[in-house]
Amino acid sequence: MDILPILSTLRRHKITALLVIIEIALTCAIVCNAVFIISQRLDRMSMDSGVDEHRLLHIQLADIGDTKDKKSRTLTDLAALQQIPGVAEVASVMQVPFGNSSSNSGIKLDPKQKLSTLNATMYSGENLVPALGLQLVAGRDLRPDDFKDFDDVVRGAAAKDAKSLPQVIVITQNMAQRLWPGQQALGKQIYLMDYPMTVVGVVKELIRPSIWDDSAKSYSMIFPMRMARGEYVVRTKTPEDRERVLAAALAKLKEINPHRVVLKKHTFDDMRHDFFQNDRAMAGLLIGVCVALLIVTALGIVGLGSFWVAQRRRQIGVRRALGATRTNILRYFQTENFLLATIGIVVGMVLAYGINLLLMVHYELPRLPGIYFPVGAVLLWIIGQLAVLGPAMRAAAVPPVVATRSV
Helix, strand or coil, X not given: CCCHHHHHHHHCCHHHHHHHHHHHHHHHXXXXXHHHHHHHXXXXXXXXXXXXXXXXXXXXXXXXXXXXCHHHHHHHHHHHHHCCCCEEEEEECCCCCCCCCCCEEEEECCCCCCCCCEEEEEEECCCHHHHHCCCEEEECCCCHHHXXXXXXXXXXXXXXXXXXXXXXXXXXXXHHHHHCCCCCCCCCEEEECCEEEEEEEEECCCCCCCCCCHHHCCCEEEECEECCCCEEEEEECCHHHHHHHHHHHHHHHHHHCCCEEEEEEEEHHHHHHHXXXXXXXXXXXXXXXXXXXXXXXXXXXXXXXXXXXXXXXHHHHHHHHCCCCHHHHHHHHHHHHHHHHHHHHHHHHHHHHHHHHHHHHHHCCCCCCCCHHHHHHHXXXXXXXXXXXXXXXXXXXXXXXXXXXXX
């Protein structure tokens, strides 16, 4: 179809055409970036934690009043939990993935460094690797003789007594690659609070309890320190055992010491669900915005298309009287919409790129992948064609004799 008559007609309706172009451009720019952010949130929600989530329970207790001999009571708790049918592994821990609060420390490769090479979170607890179901990919797990009691470590650090501190450590694969790219981490030393520690094992993955930077989500280490804080991780033999084991564990712990308060009792599936609730809400909100924008854009095209059809009844009548078929009229309006949509999409892509640059600078969002532009263009072309189809068909259905009555 010759587009010159269409462009000539559009020049006589500049304001209306400009409104359609602006509407499509804004929709293209916002939807491209919104869909990209939604994909980022979905990727974040599905990130691998490294732990055996579907078989894990987390229990945290608090004491009432003064407490004595925490170590002995912790050993009693662990022995009782281990005896519950369906329990595979148990550990007394300092913190857990998806816990939202974490203990972190700067890591140096040289004690003379003024600034740390990276910041990593520190997991502690005897039997932690099997209890969390971590996958050891190099070296060995921590042995019983590697561990020190938490109180002894604190006193040793305060007195700057290096002999009171653990000498070895297990780190994650990502942390090892960040510290020694392309090299074997086993046997190398890191400096934690200026004290040397030798890497004896590497686990495949273990995310931090709280994640503020996705690029550093796996910078975790397992410190050989025995904990006695009333916080336990229980790994069941099967996922179906979790609810029964959780109820039995709480009853057993209460039986051992009724003067304790249960602060937390949940499965790791529930912890993941709660941890990513803000990401899930954001994704849902953006999906709603995208759907609303696309509907408003489609309705806008329908409205303007209907307006143009009504305004051009005389023009349509003349064209039909001169021999234009219904298909010619239908294609005329579809081509007109395609031209307007194309201009709007081109402008929208430029806007989308600009918005993405702002998000990169102010919110550390990655660069918008190029695939979003053609996908967004095709989507808006389809919506535009579907939206204009109704008004175009009504225009094509007008008989010449009726249309020419106003001539």
